[in-house]
C-alpha cells in the first residue's frame with residue numbers, strides 16, 4: 001500500500017490530505033504535527049478548520065485510511081511520499097523582512113526527514129517557498145543522508 005505522510009496539520013495540510021484520502025481509498029494518508037492541540041482537534045468532533053463539506057469527508061475516512069497523529073518521525077520514516085505543509089510566515093526581521101518567507105520550520109522539517117529516512121522518498125513542497133528551495137533542500141537532504 002502506498003503511504004503518504006503530510007507534515008503540518010494546518011489549513012493546507014488537513015483539507016488537502018482529507019480529499020486525497022477520500023479520492024484514493026487504497027492509499028494510507030497520515031497527517032502529522034508537532035502541535036498536540038491541533039492533532040487532538042482533527043481527531044475530535046470539532047475540526048480546527050471550517051471548509052464546506054470537510055466534516056463529512058473527514059468522518060468518512062478518519063480511522064480507515066486517514067490518520068492524524070503527533071508521531072511525526074515514525075510516519076515520515078514509513079512514508080513513500082511526504083508532503084511538507086508547515087508554516088512559512090513572512091520574516092519580521094533580517095534580510096527580506098516584511099517580504100521574504102521565514103523558512104525556519106521548512107528547514108527543520110527537511111532536516112528531520114533526512115535524519116529519519118531509511119528509504120527513497122518523494123518530497124512535495126506544499127508550503128509557500130521561494131523559487132529554488134527544492135534544489136537547496138534536495139542537496140541538504142542528500143548530504144545529510146550520506147553521513148550516517
Ligand SMILES: NC(=O)c1ccc[n+]([C@@H]2O[C@H](COP(=O)([O-])OP(=O)(O)OC[C@H]3O[C@@H](n4cnc5c(N)ncnc54)[C@H](O)[C@@H]3O)[C@@H](O)[C@H]2O)c1
Nearest residue numbers: 008009010011012033034035085086087088105109127128
Ligand atoms: N492557508 C492558506 O490559505 C494558504 C494558501 C496558500 C499557501 N499557504 C502556505 O501553505 C503553508 C502552510 O500554511 P497553513 O495555513 O496550513 O499553516 P498553518 O500554520 O495552519 O499550519 C502549519 C502547521 O505546521 C506545523 N508544523 C510546523 N513545523 C512542523 C514540524 N517541523 N513538524 C511537524 N509539524 C510542524 C504547525 O504546528 C502547524 O500546525 C504555508 O507556507 C502557507 O504560506 C497557505
